Amino acid sequence: MKAWKALGPEHVVLEQYEPEKVGKNQVKIKMLSSSISDSDVMTYSGKLGMKPFPIILGRQGVGMVSEVGENVSNFKRGDRVYIRPQVYCGQCSECKRGNEQFCKHAKVYGKTTDGIMRDFVVAQKNNLYKIPDYIDTQEASMLEMIALAKSAVDTLRCEVGDYVVISGASHLGLLIAQLAMYVRAIPIVLDIDEYRLQIAEKVGVYYVLNIAAEDVAKRIFSITSGKLADAVVYTQPEIVSFNRLFDYISSGGKVVFTALENTNPNLSVNIGSVLDKNITLYTISSRGLSIPAAVNILAGGKLNVRPFITRCNFSEVDKYLEKCKKDPNRFMFVSVVF
Structure with a gap:
């Protein structure tokens, strides 16, 4: 298994990593599409510094379920899912009151915890949203x-x-x-x-x-x-x-x-x-957003997003990080295809 890891400013490598075990409330996902976010570019440039290097990049993306934990009933193998950037603890007082957006221990993929710029990701079931078949995978990475x-x-x-x-x-x-x-x-x-x-x-x-x-x-x-x-x-x-x-x-x-x-x-x-x-x-802020509402908007054909999407293969992430750093205006939304 491979992941794009930032070892320091302007130093990223495609590393092998050991397969993760799937917990009772977790889902294993084969990644289909991710994106190079602003925070990825800032981490690459050494301007963010939210988590000490090294860190796996990747804020959000879409993948296909390949394995589910024993307590997971709302997802099955073959489902296409969107992975939300924010990871809430589910245990603090705010989470227990249903106010996840104010979670005291919230983390963000690729920013304060290892991200999803890798071929397989293990995520909590409450961090996932099903994507209808008729929504384009790359466009769904923009949810x-x-x-x-x-x-x-x-x-x-x-x-x-x-x-x-x-x-x-x-x-x-x-x-x-x-x-x-x-x-x-x-x-x-x-x-x-x-x-x-x-x-x-x-x-x-x-x-x-x-x-x-x-x-x-x-x-x-x-x-x-x-x-x-x-x-x-x-x-x-x-x-x-x-x-x-x-x-x-x-x-x-x-x-x-x-x-x-x-x-x-x-x-x-x-x-x-x-x-x-x-x-x-x-x-x-980016916390507490309604992803299901965004899915409905995308499904309804209300948006034209193709003109500002640039496609990038997973093997080219390092090259496109440098391109985004040098000319951010030309690379408005870089979709990474696995």
Whole structure:
């Protein structure tokens, strides 16, 4: 059995490892698809440091059940399953109250515990979700981001005709934009990279603005006929400074912060602008997301994700980690095929 292990910054190897035993409440999975996540690239670059090296990479993925423990009745051999990134202990006071998202001992694959970038994975049964046959395996590897995008749009409670500014044309930003369009809101996607803005247009976003090439505040004023945006989703601090967002949003607007766990931005908030415009701030983490809801969205054909997927063979993970490090804008979502 083989796994991609990071031994130090920019030092990854494909190592042999001993087969794991399957516990009573566990499932053994033959991996079909994983992805090179932002946290994988940051670990590879030596910028994350959540767990000391060495660590097996891989945050999330899809595989086929090959063996089940004696207490497992909801999965069987041959089932295709999604492996959730977060591993909850099930024993702490929060878990016992049903608040897994606040687990005191939670771990994350590839970040604080060995990940799933390996040909076989043994996981707890409560960390798995069945995938319908008609959902593409590579697209299913994106379920965490789809769930995160849904949570952002739900939190904003977008209405028909609402203007939603999205900071960053990453794969998450474009998922949020598409779900906003599904509820008939109007996304305005900001970025500094023309390639990513072209991908945004390919998935149907009409208003794509290059911050480096135009006066974004004036354009948003014009697009919205002077009322400014109803909401902002802030996902990438490097695209636009936080306090600049107040030039884009109307009084009574809403701002969602999400996908910032790996960047650890030191945000300085101009509280005067928040109070003056009566803006409501929300935060969304990757914990407690509804994966079943994301499965339904993907199954319903509501998203066009193909334009931002890059395919990578399992044997090429080291090469693509380096590519993602050097040019992250060109590799928005790298799907690893086993």
